[in-house]
Amino acid sequence: MSGRTLVLVRHGRTAWNHEGRLQGQLDIGLDEHGHAQARQVAPQIAALRPSLLWCSDLERTRQTVAPIAEASGLEPVFDKRLREFSFGEYESLSHAELAERDPAGYAALRAGRYDDVPAAEPTEAVRARMVEALTELLAELAPGETGVAISHGAAIREATVALLGWPPEQTHSLRGLDNCGRVELVETPGVAGGPLRLRAYNRTA
Structure with a gap:
């Protein structure tokens, strides 16, 4: 029986990313380069044949998910638990x-x-809300299916470590994700509901 796959994608670039300005949960949209990144990654995500597409409710993730939704034919589900650190x-x-x-x-x-x-925002609070949302997404997938979540760099990194069952301090061994970089987590083959394994980290278009 094939395991389920969870793909976590950071949003495309914003002007504030480019300027080195803290965004957190402020609602900043993509810049021109960020829109191009989203269009470029969309067919690659669609090629994974996802069954579900979830997304943070902030503007930069909404704009990133739009071409992915069009390419995959999926309607995104927006969830504020997938937001960046405040x-x-x-x-x-x-x-x-x-x-x-x-x-x-x-x-x-x-x-x-x-x-x-x-x-x-406390790291434990971010980790808890991210894991809660992503565990729900994973639970809605049938064996062999793929779910995609569009979120934010620091929040994805925390969630990756937590979902893999690594000690929290291992977060610091992972570099930050590039804009539209993605993480791919897969279930242990033949063990539905079993531990997740890291297949890819910061894979980009």
Whole structure:
């Protein structure tokens, strides 16, 4: 019996990505390059023949999922649990501005230690909501089917480590995802509901 597959895709580039500005949960759309990335990755995702397509409810993920939905013939399900970390009052700040305002917080952000960034949503809360949503998505798939979720870089990285059952500190061994980079997780062959394995990380078009 074939295992199920879960594909996690980061959104395309935004102007704030390009500028090095914190987005968090602010609703920033894709720039021209980001739209091109989404169009480029769409046929590759469609070629995986997904059965379900879920997506964060923020604009940059909605714009990323649109060409994927068209290419795959699927209607996306929008779920706010798939949002990026919230960075509270630090959202909209550039890296340079944050480094000047809070050098320790900036160093923690750059190191991926988000619990040491005073304004950030707790990592455990992000991990819990992401895993809850993705476990539900996986449960809706039949054996051999593929589900796709469009989300955000830091949130996907946390979810990947949690879904693989790795210790949380292993998150720091994974590099950040590129825009429209994807993670592919597959069930152990012949063990429905069994542990997930990492098939690909940061695969891009």
